[in-house]
Amino acid sequence: MAFPKPQYLFLALLILFFLSKLSFAKQSRINGLKLNVIDRCWRKNPEWKRHQYQLATCSIGYAGKMINNIGNDLIHYKVTDSSDDPINPKPNTLRYGTSIIQGKVWITFQRDMQIKLEKPLLISSFTTIDGRGVNVHIANNACLMIFKATNIIIHGIRVHHCKPQAPGIVMGPEGKVIPLGQVDGDAIRLVTASKIWIDHNTLYDCQDGLLDVTRGSTDVTISNNWFKNQDKVMLLGHDDGYVRDKNMKVTVVYNHFGPNCNQRMPRIRHGYAHVANNFYQGWLQYAIGGSMEPSLKSEANLFVAPTIGNKEVTWRKSSDKSGGTWNFHSIRDIFENEASFNITKGGDVKKPNYTKEQNFKVLDAKFVKYLTSSSGVLRYNKNYVY
Numbered sequence: 160m161a162f163p164k165p166q167y168l169f170l171a172l173l174i175l176f177f178l179s180k181l182s183f184a185k186q187s188r189i190n191g192l193k194l195n196v197i198d199r200c201w202r203k204n205p206e207w208k209r210h211q212y213q214l215a216t217c218s219i220g221y222a223g224k225m226i227n228n229i230g231n232d233l234i235h236y237k238v239t240d241s242s243d244d245p246i247n248p249k250p251n252t253l254r255y256g257t258s259i260i261q262g263k264v265w266i267t268f269q270r271d272m273q274i275k276l277e278k279p280l281l282i283s284s285f286t287t288i289d290g291r292g293v294n295v296h297i298a299n300n301a302c303l304m305i306f307k308a309t310n311i312i313i314h315g316i317r318v319h320h321c322k323p324q325a326p327g328i329v330m331g332p333e334g335k336v337i338p339l340g341q342v343d344g345d346a347i348r349l350v351t352a353s354k355i356w357i358d359h360n361t362l363y364d365c366q367d368g369l370l371d372v373t374r375g376s377t378d379v380t381i382s383n384n385w386f387k388n389q390d391k392v393m394l395l396g397h398d399d400g401y402v403r404d405k406n407m408k409v410t411v412v413y414n415h416f417g418p419n420c421n422q423r424m425p426r427i428r429h430g431y432a433h434v435a436n437n438f439y440q441g442w443l444q445y446a447i448g449g450s451m452e453p454s455l456k457s458e459a460n461l462f463v464a465p466t467i468g469n470k471e472v473t474w475r476k477s478s479d480k481s482g483g484t485w486n487f488h489s490i491r492d493i494f495e496n497e498a499s500f501n502i503t504k505g506g507d508v509k510k511p512n513y514t515k516e517q518n519f520k521v522l523d524a525k526f527v528k529y530l531t532s533s534s535g536v537l538r539y540n541k542n543y544v545y
């Protein structure tokens with residue numbers, strides 16, 4: 160048997176090598192090596208639509224895995240009617256799905272929809288709102304509220320132009336009509352809520368804030384969202400006197416803030432926030448602020464200061480009666496455009512102490528732009544590939 164001459168063998172190996180390199184590059188695009196750990200968990204799967212509940216296993220941070228939202232007893236509910244009746248919701252509307260249907264419910268939308276809510280939408284425990292594959296806008300009046308509820312996923316919807324609401328009665332969780340006081344114009348408001356995952360939403364232009372985590376809410380993960388065009392962006396902690404918020408724990412990861420955000424990204428009172436791998440595209444007054452002895456670990460974010468105006472990331476309420484024991488720490492953050500971060504001197508950087516299922520690797524801040532490059536609602540083509 161004749162062996163090929165060594166030079167031919169070498170050539171063949173060389174060609175083989177380049178071919179494999181090529182196919183590797185192609186493969187990595189397909190496998191989405193450029194996806195962050197949440198997205199990699201489900202977007203890599205071209206059949207994700209058929210395995211849509213898999214999303215619940217993809218969360219990280221203080222919300223933990225949302226496995227209580229799936230299982231054999233899960234009800235799949237499809238919204239086909241964009242109308243809203245706050246007291247007697249009609250079947251097939253969003254409000255019917257979030258209040259009347261009991262137990263675990265996974266809500267999707269039949270088609271693109273503009274939903275104008277007549278009153279705030281109260282979401283029951285064990286509910287998932289999944290806007291993937293269609294364009295759902297909740298806009299131009301009342302918006303979303305999670306009140307004394309737990310195990311909720313909000314994914315892939317646009318919430319904007321939210322307006323304050325006068326007191327009134329609405330269909331609440333567990334199918335009970337409840338009186339609701341005056342509500343500010345927030346996009347999403349959490350009141351005494353826990354284990355909540357807010358992922359890949361686009362929130363903007365509301366009369367009050369975009370996201371409020373208040374009144375003893377905890378175990379919240381806010382990931383992959385796009386916050387833009389807003390004065391007050393995110394409030395963690397209700398008011399200076401509300402000491403129950405001491406136990407609040409929130410993870411803020413892979414979000415894009417800006418352009419045109421003024422302040423509160425977030426503003427925190429009492430509790431603890433782990434703010435990691437977010438992209439800050441400028442601010443006006445400040446990006447991160449607080450009062451009442453909050454702790455915040457800012458880790459590997461990209462802060463791009465505005466061209467003109469305040470370059471300082473942080474703000475501390477000067478009239479704070481607690482004597483000014485903030486704990487604002489910055490590690491591995493990247494500062495561009497002369498951004499600065501006034502860290503708290505002395506004191507330890509509190510670790511998030513995540514459990515195994517909450518834990519994730521915070522990547523180097525130089526990767527933040529691509530980690531957040533698909534923040535907000537994802538764009539789809541007809542084949543659900545993007």
Ligand SMILES: *[C@@H]1O[C@H](CO)[C@@H](O)[C@H](O)[C@H]1NC(C)=O
Pocket residue numbers: 471475483501503
């Ligand atoms: C930094 O924060 C401290 C309070 O912790 C404050 O006294 C000081 O003025 C701040 N410095 C800057 C440059 O903002």
Ligand SMILES: *[C@@H]1O[C@H](CO)[C@@H](O)[C@H](O)[C@H]1NC(C)=O
Pocket residue numbers: 431509510511512
């Ligand atoms: C994590 O544990 C350490 C040690 O017990 C503690 O000092 C720290 O406050 C904990 N972090 C949080 C966010 O509670």
